[in-house]
Amino acid sequence: MFTPSHLRELRGYRELILRLAWSDFKLRYKNSILGFFWTLLEPLLMLLVLYVVFSHLMRIQVEYYQLFLLLGIVLWNFLARGTTMSIFGIIGKPSLVQKVYFPRDILIISSCATALMMTLLEFVVFIAFMAIFRVAPSAAILYFPLIFFIEFVIVLGLSLGLSALNVYFRDVQFIWQVILQAGFFATPLLYPITIFPVNLQKIVMLNPMARIISMLRDCTLYQTAPIFEDMIYVTIWAMVILLVGYLIFDRLEPRFAEEI
């Protein structure tokens, strides 16, 4: 948990976390010819499809729709990828759990870090696109790291809880995929929130990911700093998710080696 002694212990293991994350990251691209370009190509291809569908068929009118869409996809991908990779973080590495000891949350932190590395690469593509479309960020962009960090905390919290549950209930991974699919459409990624009537907007915005993504878009593309209440709202969500995630993880962790 977040006890000072555990945090100190984790600090002692930071080199291991980075090494595990980095080697996982490299492994993802080792066997493909296009190597790192895959990570860039994947969201771009998706962007192309979605752009064609939504801007022409559904006639969505948003300023910088391409960038709006790309940023949404990249940010959602981070959540989807981080949690999906982490869900296998324990059961996918039996020898690291059964044959050696280090705090097991390290495995989850490092797989979230791998997802982060992949997302950072996608940010590079995004920045290139911003340059192409000549969108200059304003000072509001300074909020970006902070809000993105809050998303990271949410991803970590979800990952901890899900990976631990998946050791005991192997269908959690499938259930989670369904939830992610639903979330992809329920979160305003492809469309602006304004397509809904006001009442419905409030309900949709209860989803912390919806707020995070809209704040990140606002500060990146539309020179708008986040509202204080929104920040508080997502911060509380992030803290609760991390806390619950850790509680589940700590509760289930002692028997990981027996249950894998």
Next chain:
Amino acid sequence: MTVMVKNLWKTFKIPQERRDTLFENLIGFFRPNQYETLTVLKDINFAAEEGDFIGIIGDNGSGKSTLLKIIANILRPTKGEIEVDGRMASFLELGVGFHPDLTVLENVGVYASVIGLSNREIEERTEEIIEFAGLRKFEETKLKNLSSGMQVRLAFSTAVQTDPDVLLVDEVLAVGDMEFQQKCFDVFERYKKEGVTTLFVSHDLASVRRFCDKTLLLRHGEQVAFDETSRVVDEYIYNPEEKNDAVDTVEEQKTRWGNMKLEITDVRFLDKYDKENDNFISGDPMTVRIFYHSHERIASPAFGIVFYYQDTYCYGTTTDFKGCDTGSVYGTGYVDFMVEKLPLLDGRFEVTVAVASSDYKVQYDWHDRLYSFDVQNPTRDLGIFSIDCEWRLSKDA
């Protein structure tokens, strides 16, 4: 005190029906799962002082590895306390975290980090690790393209770079060829000299004898002894569990023949304490006691014995060959075949006993390889039997 284990219990709960999914759990909610409990460790107590080299021995399933895993913090005890002071390294398996698609260099980095080396240490020692493993030319080769021998060497060279205060070793020596084992022994010597507290689980009693000051003997999860190594090993070998003899009688028909005028009724192996046993240490005394019952008076029957190792006929002799006249035999009695220093070295030996007329023309009873015993090798000699010998070197001859 660097390692202390106090009133340690470990129980595994084994569900009769494994429910792996949420779905199965929901369905089974109204039908509680039955659990069988399996107690693998019962009240273990011992302590290791700094620099102690402690062996843990016992039959398969006696709880040795579980004990080691609990000390390593991989499994949690059901009851009891464990204290470990200082930096601990555990070699329950070599090459934990090795990935076939990473290169040799990358794998060294990950594995070294997993076993607790810092980045700086890794940087300083990578050169040495690769050199020691003899893989200089293969630094950039993917691990999956190396032979398994090379992989073990790489894992081992990396593992020995840790400098822990407490070391846990589980049967690592079981793999590898002689040269590799020798390397392991050298490293053990080094750790011993450096005063690393070591817990060593092994089946290889010879290396336990060689390195361990004290040894813990487990039997069905119970701590039978924790004492000086030679005493504990003796206890292990000369005080085995009761074994089930039921199987022997079934096979007796096929493997026994003769006219039964003089029957062999029982054969027992006796150890140096004159106790019945079928485990021996090479070089120790052994007696084979052959019980007989003669239905009629027979003059000077010849009792014989043959030792086999697998299908090798090792040695055979009779009372007659050794000039022992059995005289006139009638009724019951026994004959002792006595060995002062057992020359058999290592492994399981099978025994045939037989009795025939003095001219060997009539076979009274023949028990073909019905009996067996095990021999443990306390030395580093190799092979199935030992030759009483010494080496002498002359220079400038």
